[in-house]
Amino acid sequence: MSPSNSTSTDRRTYHHGDLRRAVLSAALDVIAAEGPGALSLRDLARRAGVSHAAPAHHFKDRTGLLTAIAAEGFGLLADALREAPGLREAGVRYVRFAREHPAHFQVMFSPELLRAEDLELTTARALAGDALTQAVTTVDPGERGPDARLAGMAAWSLAHGYATLLLGHNLDHQLGKEDPEDTFRALTAMLFHSAAD
C-alpha cells in the first residue's frame, strides 16, 4: 500500500504507512542498547523520517510510548509462558523471553516509567500473571510443596533475578562461554533436587 519502507528515513508519501510500528521498533533498539533513559521522541521521529511531533499522535507522550511497550511485552510473555510443560520449563521460558526481548523486559518492570492505570497495560499484565500462576498450580503438588503461593514467589524470584542479573551482565564472569539457559536448568535442578520436569 505505502511505497515507503517502515523504517527507512526517506519517504515520498505524506503518510508513513506504519509509523506506530516503526517508532516502537526503533524505541526497542534504543532501549536495548542504551536503556530507557536514552529514549528521545524527537530522535525516534528522525529515524522514521517524520516530523518531530508525529510520534506523539500515536503514543501521546514519552510515558505513553513506554506504556505501549510494556503492554506489548506482557502480551509476549503471556504467549511464551502459555502451556509451558511444567514449572521448570516455564522458568526457562521466562529467562529466554528476557534475553530475546531485553527492552520489553526492562520497561515492563520499571513502573515509574509507565502509566499505571492504562487499560491495555493492566489487562496484559493480568494475563501474564495468570500464565505464571497456571505454571505453578499445575505442577505436581508433591514436587512443589504444600504452599503454592510460596512456591510461586520462589520460582518467580529465581527466574526474574537470574534474568535481571543476566541482562545487566552481572553473571558474565561466572558463566564464561556456557549457555545461560542450560545453566539455569542446572541451577533449578540443584535447588529442586528431585525436580521431575
Added chain:
Amino acid sequence: MSPSNSTSTDRRTYHHGDLRRAVLSAALDVIAAEGPGALSLRDLARRAGVSHAAPAHHFKDRTGLLTAIAAEGFGLLADALREAPGLREAGVRYVRFAREHPAHFQVMFSPELLRAEDLELTTARALAGDALTQAVTTVDPGERGPDARLAGMAAWSLAHGYATLLLGHNLDHQLGKEDPEDTFRALTAMLFHSAAD
C-alpha cells in the same frame, strides 16, 4: 563549622558546607520516589539552595552523580553482607539492604546509567562481590551441594529477584500484610528444605 544546615534551602555563607552530601541525599530521595529518570541536577541544586551549576563541581555530570551513588551503594552492601552468619542470612541481608536503600539498589544495577570504568565504582563492586562469594563458600558444603559457583548464582538470583520484585511492588498482592523478610526466610526454607542456618 558552617552555620548552614546541610539540606536547608536558605544559606548566608558562600560555601554550602556539605553540598556533596546534600545533593547525594536529595538525589536518593528523588530516585526512591520517581526513579533515576526523574533526576535533574538543576532541581537538586534548587533543593540545596545553590546555583544550578554547583552540583557539577562535585560530580562532574549526571552520570558522575549516579556513579557516586552506585559506588556508595556497593560499599553499603559489602558492609551489610560482611560476616553474615551463613548463606541464608546473607540473602536476608541482601533483601533488607534493597528495602533500606532502594535508590542505591536501583542505580547499582543500571549499568547504562554509570561510568563503568570509574575506579571507586569498580573497587566497591569488587568488595561487595567478595562478600557475596564469601557467604557462599563458607557455608557447609554438605548443605549447598558440590558446585559452589552454581549455588552462588542460585542464591544471588533468588535474593536479587525477590528484592527487585519487591521494590517494583510486584509481590504486594501475594504478601498482603506479611513481613517481606519473614516470607523470604520461609521461601528459602522451602527451597533448601533442610537448611541449617
Added chain:
DNA sequence: CGAAAGAACTTGTCAATGACTAGATTCCGC
C-alpha cells in the same frame, strides 16, 4: 602575617528535548 594557589560556588550561554497548539494533507465511509 600575607600572598599565592586552589577549592567551592555563581552567572551566562547554547543546543536539545518534551509537550502543546494550530494547521495542512490524506484516507475512508457514505
Added chain:
DNA sequence: GCGGAATCTAGTCATTGACAAGTTCTTTCG
C-alpha cells in the same frame, strides 16, 4: 465525490545538561 476523521507538519515555550568564565572563600606555605 463529499465530509469528517486520522495522520502528519510547523511553530513555540519552558526546562534541562553541559560548558566556559568569573567571583568568593579557604588553606597552605614562604
